[in-house]
Amino acid sequence: MSQVIAGVDIGNSSTEVALARVDEGKVEFLAQHLTKTTGIKGTVDNVSGIRFALKSAAEKAGISFSDIKKIRVNDAVPVIGDLAMDVISETLITESSMIGHNPDTPGGTGLGIGMTLHLDDLRSNAENGQAYIVVIPAKADYEWAAHMINEAYDRGVKIAGAIAQKDDGVLIYNRLHCKIPIVDEVAYIEKVPLGKQSAVEVALPGHVIRTLSNPYGLATVFGLTPDETRQIAPVARALVGNRSAVVIRTPQGEVVERRIEAGRLILHGRKSRIEVAINDGAEEIMRSIERAGGLINVQGEMGTNVGGMLNGLRQYLSESTGQPFADISIGDLLATDVLIPVSVSGAMAGELSMESGVALASMVKTERMPVERVAQALEKELGIPVEVGGVEAEMAIRGALTTPGTEKPLVILDMGGGSTDAAAVSEGGETISVHLAGAGDMVTMLIDAELALHSRELAEKVKKNPLGKVMSLFHMQLEDGTMLFSESPFPPDVYGRVVIREEKELVPLPVKLSMEKVRAVRRSAKRRVFVTNAIRALAYIVPTKNIRHLSFVVMVGGSALDFEIPQMVTEELGKYGIVAGFANVRGTEGPRNAVATGLVLSVAREVVG
Amino acid sequence: MSQVIAGVDIGNSSTEVALARVDEGKVEFLAQHLTKTTGIKGTVDNVSGIRFALKSAAEKAGISFSDIKKIRVNDAVPVIGDLAMDVISETLITESSMIGHNPDTPGGTGLGIGMTLHLDDLRSNAENGQAYIVVIPAKADYEWAAHMINEAYDRGVKIAGAIAQKDDGVLIYNRLHCKIPIVDEVAYIEKVPLGKQSAVEVALPGHVIRTLSNPYGLATVFGLTPDETRQIAPVARALVGNRSAVVIRTPQGEVVERRIEAGRLILHGRKSRIEVAINDGAEEIMRSIERAGGLINVQGEMGTNVGGMLNGLRQYLSESTGQPFADISIGDLLATDVLIPVSVSGAMAGELSMESGVALASMVKTERMPVERVAQALEKELGIPVEVGGVEAEMAIRGALTTPGTEKPLVILDMGGGSTDAAAVSEGGETISVHLAGAGDMVTMLIDAELALHSRELAEKVKKNPLGKVMSLFHMQLEDGTMLFSESPFPPDVYGRVVIREEKELVPLPVKLSMEKVRAVRRSAKRRVFVTNAIRALAYIVPTKNIRHLSFVVMVGGSALDFEIPQMVTEELGKYGIVAGFANVRGTEGPRNAVATGLVLSVAREVVG
Amino acid sequence: MPVLSEKGTGEKVLNDIFAGLEEEGVPFFHIEGAECDVWELGRHAATLSPLDVGIGVGKDGGSAICHIKLARGSPYLFEPASGRTTGQNAARLVKGMPFKKGKGV
Amino acid sequence: MPVLSEKGTGEKVLNDIFAGLEEEGVPFFHIEGAECDVWELGRHAATLSPLDVGIGVGKDGGSAICHIKLARGSPYLFEPASGRTTGQNAARLVKGMPFKKGKGV
C-alpha cells in the first residue's frame, strides 16, 4: 500500500522537509522545502515553521496537505553555539607622543624632521638655524599657508615639513618655494603639541615609508637613547605599511603596550582539568583542550569577560529549554586568533591599530531536549501522526549516502551556522558523532570584526559573495583579475569602490578596504573555522590520528553551499588522500536535505523490515 | 698622529669597505664603497674586487690611494650556502582520462554532459536520444562548426556542449540555436578520445566551477561507483578555482597520485643521529633538526637527489678552498614546503597542477679558510700593510652598535644572500654566533619555482620591487590599490599586464599570473625564509627559548635593504616585545657596512688601548 | 578638465572647484559660458574634455559633473554647494576613486 | 568599434578582424574609406569610436590599431598580417587585457 510520508529536520537556522511516496519499501521522493526555523530549536515555536515548510512542499509535489500520512521529526541534539570575542593586547600611545597618518593625497615626498611650529608663529617665533614642521589649522587657507611658509623660507627659516588639517596638502605643496613632505587631513590638529621634535615622512605612490616604521629610524630621527627606543618601538610597528606618517615626540611621551586581562578558562576534560588564560592565545587554548582529552564542561573565570559570556549562554539555554541550569554544559570550544582594528589613543586622525584578540565559539548542550513536546504540538495542530525519529547523526549519514560515488565507511561534516557536526559510519554500520563549536556564524563574526564592518548583515554578505572593484563608469575588476563590462554606468555610490557582487545588487564596502584585504580576511576566516574543524572532526573520529585510512568525507549543511568553503576542505583533505566534496543528496539536492531524506528512508526501511 | 685606515668585509655576494682617519682613538669616517665580490669568498680571486672597492672609496673621500696606511680584512667565516628543490608528489593522469582547462574567452555558461563526437561525425553518426559533446578541430571554421551543430540540433540531436581547438568559443556560441557551454583553446584536441562520456562546465565571469571540481559532482555526472570516485578525486582537486573545465572519462581511465622518493637525510646532531625522509615534508625535517640538537654534519642518502646535492656541495667547497673533502661539513639546513606548478600528463592544453615539494638551503663549512692567503696577495698587490682582523661576528656587532638607539645586550641578524648569520653580545661583552642556512638567494629560488618563472634574474627582480598592473594606456594600479597616472602611454608589451616596477623600467610578468598571486608568493617566500630564520636564530642564541628577555634585534646585510623583509621581522618580533629594525650604521649607512665599520673601530681601539 | 560656468558665477565657488581639482592632481581650464542650466553646461564641458569628464557651474553655485559616455541629459553627480568637493569628485571620476561625501552623493 | 578599410581590401581579412572582435565580445561596425594609408585610416576610426579605439585596414591586409588619446601619427599596434589577432588585440586594448602574440606585438 503506497503512502506519502514526510521527514522534518529542525536545525538551529533552517527547517527542512522531504516528502516521499513509500510503496513496499520503494521510495519515490516528491518534493522538498527549506525555511527559516521559527523560534529556538526544540521549542514549540518551531511548529509554525514546520507547518509552512510542509505546506510548501506539498504544493510543489502537487498533493493535498491531508495526503501526508506520517511525519517523522529528527531527535534534535540539544546544542546551541555562541560566539564571543576579546581584545587581549592594546597599544596605548599617550597624547604627548602622537602618530598618524595615511591620507589619500599627501603633498611632496621625503622625510622632514623639525620642531612643530604653528603657522601663526612663523613670523614671530621662527629662529634661524632651527628646522620646523609647520602646523596648519583648517582655518588657514592654502594660499595663505603657502604664502606664510614661503615668506619664512625666503627669510632663511628652515622648513622641513608640514601637517595640515584640511585636505590641501597638494595645494600647499604646489605653491611652495621649498619642496617638503606634507601630511594632510589631520583631523585633531589642535591636539598637536607645539615646540616639539617631530618627523613627517611621505613615500612615493605605491611605496611605503621606511624610516618612521623602523625603531632605529625613529631613534636616528629623534636621537633616542636605547631606553627611549624601547619605549617608542610600538609606534614604529603601528606605522608599518603606511604611505605617509607623522610622529611627534615629547620628552614625557610614553607608549605603553598593555595586555588586557581577558580571564581564564577552566577546562574539565575526560583526562584532566586544565586552566588556560585567554591571553595565551588561540593556539595554546586549543592545545589545552586537546590535552584535557575531550571536554566535559568549561567554566570561565568569574568576573571576567569570558566568565560572563559562558554563564550567559548557560542561562539562555536553561531558560529556553526549561532544563535546570546545572544540567547544561559546554561540550566544545573553538578559539581563533583575530586581528581587530582598534582606534589608537594618541592618534591624530582617527588611526586604527591592529590589536590581537581571541574569538571563541562554544557549544552548549543539555542532556535531553523536549522534542517530544514539539512533536505533540505538531500532531495536535496538523492532525497527522508525528513520531520522533532516529538519532540525528544516523539520519544525516543515511541521507548523505544517497550521494553518487559514496559508500561506507564514510564521514559526514554537517557545516551549519552554530556548529560543525561530524559523524562517521564504519563498514559494519556503527556510527560515532561529535559536535564541534564554530561554523558559519563564526566565519561571519570574524569577517565583521577583522574588517571593522560593525554589521553582521554586511559581513554575511561578504561571506557569501565574490567581490569586485568598480574601476570606471562601465567596468569592474573581478577577484580573479578579469574585467566585467556593463552597458549602463555604475551608480555613484559604488564608483571606485570594492563591492560585494550579490546576484542582483552591488553592495559597496567602506572606502579604506582593498579588494585584496577583504578577500584575504574572508578566505582566512573560512579556513580558520572550517578547515580547522574538518581536521579536528577527523582526529576525533579516527582516534589513531591516522586519517589516511579514511576514504570518503561528505559535506552537508548550509555552509557546504558556500562558493569556496567546500573547495578549501577538498584541497586540504586531498593532501591526506581523502576524497572530500560536498554532498549531492539523492543525486539532485546538493548539500541540502540530508537529514530529512534520511528520516524518510528510515521510515521506508521500517515499513519493509 | 692621524692615519687613514681601511676595513674590508669580504662577503659571499658583496665586498664592502670603510675608510676612516684615526687620530689617537678618535675616528672620522671618510667614505665607504660596496662592490660585487670577485670569485669565491676566501680565494685569491677576491683581490681584484677589493682593490676596486678601495679605489672607489678613496676617490669618494678625495684622498689618494697611497694615503691608506693600513687595511684590515675580516676573518671570514668559511661558509657557503646552496639550494636544492625536490618535487615529492606528482599527479599523473593517464591519457584516457583527460582534463582541462581555463581559456580567456569560453562560450556560454552551464554544465553539459554527453558523449564526445567529432564534428565531422555529426551528420553520419549522431543518434537521437544520446547527448553529445562536439569536438571541433582547428581546421573547422567557426561558421561551419556552428552550421553543422545547428543542423544536427534542428534534426533533434541533443547537443550538450562543445570543445574547440581554436579560440572561437564565443564565435561559435553566438551562432548556435542551442545555448551550450563551450571550452575553447584546447591545444591537443587530437588527443581527445571519441565516443566517451565527458562533461564541459563554464561558470559566469568572476565565478568558479562547482560541479567538476567536486569529487561527488564528478560521481554524479559520470555515475561513478565509490571506487571510481576515489580514483577520479585528484582530477576534481586539479580543477578547483577554474572558471571552465572539461573532463573526459573512459572506463580504462586512470588517475594515479604518486609520491616520488626524494631520498633521506641523515642528521648527525650533538644530541642524536636522526634519519628523516624528504617526503615527510619541511615541518618534519625542521622538527628532526631541532631534536638532533645542533647539527654537526648531514649526509644525504646515496643515489638520491638529496644525496647528490649535498655531496656536490662538499666537493665544490673542497675544491675551491683547497681543504680536504673530509674537513667539510654541513652545519645547518633550512627546509621549506613549496608548491610547484608542474605540467599535468593527460592535460589537453598544457595545464599545470600544483605539486608539493621541499626546498632545502644548506650551510656548508670548513674549519679553517685561508683568508691569510688573500691578505698576503692583497698586501703584495697594493703595497699596503694588510692584517686579518677579529672575528666576523664581533666586528658585525661592533658596527651595528653604531646604530642610534641600540646598546648591549643586542642581537644582530646579518641577512645576506646565502646565509643568515646571527650574533649576540651580552651586557658583559661575551658574544655567541650562529650561521643559519637560507637567506636572500633562497627567497629568489622560491619565487622562481612557485611562479614557474624559469629565470633567477626575473625572480630577483620580483623580490626587490613592488608590483603594478597596467590597467589602461595611461594608468596603472599599484599593490595598495591606488592608481598611478602616466603622461605617455605604456608600451604594448606591458599593456594589461602585471609588471615589476623597477626604478626606471617596467618589467612584464607572464600573462597568467595575477598581481595578487605574485604578491602572495613573494611575501610568503620572504616570510618562510627570514621570519623563520629570525625565530630560529633567537631560539639558538637564547637557549631558554624565553626570547622575551631580549631587547634589541638589529638587522644588517643586503636583505635588510629589502622593502618589506625588515618590516615583517619587526612585526613578528614585536609580538614578543622585542625592538627589531634594520640598522642605521653610524647613523647614516642604513643596514650596510656594519662589518667594515666594525673592523675600522677595532683598529682604532687597539691604537688607543 | 573643462569647467564651464554660467555668466555671473562667483569667484569663490570657481576657485574652490579649481582647488579640489588641483589637490587631486588633475589639470583643468575654465570657460565662461552663456546663461544656461548647469546640466547643459556640464554636458558641454564633457564634450570638450580630453578626460571625458567636465563640470558645469551655475550662478547659484550649484554644479553638475558630467561624463561624455553617459546618455544625454543625465549628469553623473549633482552637487548643490561645496566647490571643493565638486572639484575633488570630478577628479576622482577621472581617477577611478571613490567619491568624497558631499551633499550630492 | 569602427573598422575603416581602404577601398579594395579583401573580405577575408575583414571577416577575420570582425571574428576577433566578436570572440572578445566587443561590438563593431565597418566603413569603407578612401585609398589611404592604414595609419590615417586607423586614426580616423579612433575618432569615430565610442570606445576610443579604432582599426584601419589596408588593401595589402596590414592593419593599425589606434587610440584617440595617443598623439597624432602613432598607431598603438601595427599588425602586418593575421586579421583575427588584430581584432582580438583591438578588443583587448578596450578591455585592458594583455595582447595576444601576433607579428606586430
Ligand SMILES: Nc1ncnc2c1ncn2[C@@H]1O[C@H](COP(=O)(O)OP(=O)(O)O)[C@@H](O)[C@H]1O
Ligand atoms: N549560499 C550560502 N553560502 C554560504 N553560506 C551559506 C549559504 N547559505 C547558508 N549559509 C550559511 O549556512 C549557515 C546555516 O546553515 P544551516 O545548515 O541552515 O544551519 P543549521 O544546520 O544550524 O540549521 C549560516 O551560517 C549561513 O550563513
Ligand SMILES: Nc1ncnc2c1ncn2[C@@H]1O[C@H](COP(=O)(O)OP(=O)(O)O)[C@@H](O)[C@H]1O
Ligand atoms: N635592495 C635590495 N632589496 C632586497 N634584497 C636585496 C637588495 N640588495 C641586495 N639584496 C639581496 O641581498 C643578498 C646579498 O646580501 P649581501 O649582504 O650582499 O650578501 P653577503 O653578506 O653574502 O655578501 C642577495 O640575496 C640580494 O638579492
Ligand SMILES: [Mg+2]
Ligand atoms: Mg590631500
Ligand SMILES: [Mg+2]
Ligand atoms: Mg575564446
